[in-house]
Amino acid sequence: MGCCDTPGLMPIETAISKMLESITPISLVVDLALDQAVGHVLSEDIHSPINVPPFDNSAMDGYALRSSDLETATQLPLAGKSFAGIPFEGDWPQGTCIRIMTGAQIPEGCDLVIMQEQAQVIGDDIDFSQALPVKLNQNIRPTGDDIEQGALVLPKGHKLTSRDIPMIATLGIPSVSVFQQPKVAFFSTGDELKPLGTKLKAGEIYDSNRYGIKVMLEKFGCEAIDLGVIPDDKELLKQAFQQAQSQADVVITSGGVSVGEADYTKVILDELGEIGFWKIAMKPGKPFAFGKLLETEERHSALFCGLPGNPVSAVLTLYILVQPLLAKLAGHSQWQPQPSIPAISQTRFKKAPGRTDFQRGIFSITEQGTLEVSTTGNQSSGAFRSMSLANCFVVLEQDRGHVEVGETVHIQMFSPSFY
Structure with a gap:
């Protein structure tokens, strides 16, 4: 018998697969202003409505030329200037050049830009002998060089990052359609847990798990609902579960899922839902619970994840086991675990x-x-x-x-x- 067949221990991959099989992604779609959308998951493909850049532009500060003019002369007089936002207008005589800045629109007829470091001002003329030989279209960014009009920019199921927002802005798109973020209510259980800022008595410890759970949930792209610390009281625990279920898509607890400490929790969960108490073949974090709080006339159904109470175990099981569940629920179809x-x-x-x-x-x-x-x-x-x-x-x-x-x-x- 191999270790993966250890009686009573569920392999990590099996646990994750069982959870993912039971998840239906959230289908509710909302429109968000672009500056509010980071961390949300796209509910539809984004295609570019324009070319980026929308016109041929210069990649350098320098001079716009016709290559044919350099076949007869290496010194050319200036005919005008082209700046970013203020393109050159009017006739452009043969045998002349145009001063141009980075990002400025390329004048019609120009087929190369020579950078200013390779040019020398001699009186009223610009000498380009140091730049020879030249190449057609050098230092010119063509229309659509970055993104072509109609191109798929970001697919449905992509979680928007801080790098995506300015890219979408370059397309002129002010808002995006995204899936509503999962709402996750969470609380800690235990008489020994005390809030920060209080003086500890014998046998008491500070509740640290909720602080780690909250920031991780928010980074996962969830709306985190903190219900605090619930003492080991059956009625208070039941009320907390019911409150969490009424507010959230997922309910997460830390503590109360190990052998010997799950008396109230297990009894309440048996009343409210269908929950499996698992022993996972991982360390730390062996005790774990997963299932569903069933729909009633007062409350919709909600998923349930019970994390161990030890701080490292709670964070690790949330990161390894619960994160892929929340990603699927959020519609984040591109989510992948970190490679080994x-x-x-x-x-x-x-x-x-x-x-x-x-x-x-x-x-x-x-x-x-x-x-x-x-x-x-x-x-x-x-x-x-x-x-x-x-x-x-x-x-x-x-x-x-x-x-x-x-x-x-x-x-x-x-x-x-x-x-």
């Missing part, structure tokens, strides 16, 4: 076979171009300092044991949602 890249271990990594281990690491590149990685130290699921120091996950395979210095491991660099 081989690196040479510079430190020992402790591991027992049985679960895929996501250890926190720091990668660097040597002068020779070799990718190396070291541990951040304490890999406990409750030690978040190791996550804060890291810039990658060291992904140790399910059936792998300890890693010694010099061995090859695979790392996953953090995605933008983790920065």
Whole structure:
């Protein structure tokens, strides 16, 4: 029996596949002003309504010429100027040149631009002997050189980035059609969790999970609804689940899904929905719950994800397991997990076979171009300092044991949602 067949442990890939099979993407479409659209997913293709650039323009500050004029003379008088936004107008006599600036419209008949560094002003003439020989269309950006009219610029299902917004603006498009972002309500459970700014008593800790969950959800492109900390009280927990379900497409909790601590949570979820409590073959983050809070007369149905309570486990399961679910729900059809890249271990990594281990690491590149990685130290699921120091996950395979210095491991660099 292989490690992937370990009784009671569900492989990560199986868990993700099971969740994705049950997801129907949100179909509600909204129109947003372009400056409000970053992070949203396009609900339709964007085709360019214009050529970019819309006219032939100069790539350099210099002089616009007809190449035929250089066949009889290397010194030409100026006939005028062409600036960005103020093109040359009027007749352009043979045997003359036009002063032109970067981005300015190319005068009709021009078939090359000579940069000003290759030209010399001699009295009323411009000498181009240093620029010879020349090439046709040199330093000219043709119409549609960047984007042709009618071309597909961005496809449906693309999540808009800060790099996309100025590109769309160059097309003159003021607003875009996008899918409504998923609404995700979340809360922490536990009597020991206290809000920031309060003085801790014996046995109490600060609730950190909600802060990590909130910023990650927003970077995933979701509307995050923070319902706070819910104590271990059956009636209060049930009210919190019902409130979350009424407000959101997805309900996420941290804590209450491990063996021995899920009494109230499991009973309530059995009443409100169809939830599976899974043991995932990953470390940290073995306990995980997924299912659906069922529709009632008062509330629509909502997906449910139960994260472990330990800080590293909560963030890791949200990143690895829940992120692809939310991407599909948002209509982000181009979403892909970060690729695995081989690196040479510079430190020992402790591991027992049985679960895929996501250890926190720091990668660097040597002068020779070799990718190396070291541990951040304490890999406990409750030690978040190791996550804060890291810039990658060291992904140790399910059936792998300890890693010694010099061995090859695979790392996953953090995605933008983790920065």
